[in-house]
Amino acid sequence: MNELPVDKGTRVKLHFALKFPDGEVIDSTFEKEPASLEIGDDNLPENFEAYLMGMKAGDRDSFQVPPEKAFGQHNxxxxxxxxxxxxxxxxxxxxxxxxxxxxxxxxxxxxxxxxxxxxxxxxxFNHPLAGRTLTFEVEIIDVEPAGPAH
Structure with a gap:
């Protein structure tokens, strides 16, 4: 298992779930193929990427994400x-x-x-999740240096 922490310039394979505080699941990869993304490629909003920084393969965590860091307040x-x-x-x-x-x-x-x-x-026209606090659950499966795609 490699010890590389999640940071800019890494490719991350992970499972994630986005839930409402009551546990209702909005989106999840836990029952499917894990997601694979490069930090900074805009697959995940920057604020969500910030929660991953420093995590390593095998880490699992859950974060409460306030509206300001998720999809903004309802305008x-x-x-x-x-x-x-x-x-x-x-x-x-x-x-x-x-x-x-x-x-x-x-x-x-x-x-x-x-x-x-x-x-x-x-x-x-607000994002459907605007104004909502969300739970962001993450399990890091692998972290590798992001290089040219093989």
């Missing part, structure tokens, strides 16, 4: 109101439905319908 400015006629007539518009919009740069911007009242449709 009321990210909730927009549209008119019903701005959507295609056959589109199902009810709370919980996800709609994809194009932003000013034509990038995809997902929004979730939060309220439909008369001719008004309220869409929330």
């Amino acid at each position: 009321p400015n990210n909730v927009q109101t549209f008119k019903r006629h701005e959507f295609s007539p056959d589109m199902v518009l009810e709370p919980g439905v996800m709609i994809s919009f194009a932003d000013a740069r034509q990038s995809e911007l997902p929004g979730v319908v939060s309220r439909v009242e008369g001719d008004e449709v309220e869409v929330d």
Whole structure:
């Protein structure tokens, strides 16, 4: 078992789970293939990578991640109101439905319908996990120097 600690310039093989504090699992690799990532490759948000720093193969830990370090606080400015006629007539518009919009740069911007009242449709563009404290559970399987892919 190698002793290399997780740091910039390492490739890490790990199992992780993201859970709500009540234990409900949002995402997990524990029952699947482990994830493999290079520190700094943006596969994991930087704040989550920070929790891995210094861990070694065989380490297992669990972290409480506050909203500021996860997906940010819920921002009321990210909730927009549209008119019903701005959507295609056959589109199902009810709370919980996800709609994809194009932003000013034509990038995809997902929004979730939060309220439909008369001719008004309220869409929330906050990340679905914004404002939530999450539990980040990690088991490091292997750490190796990140070199050119073999």
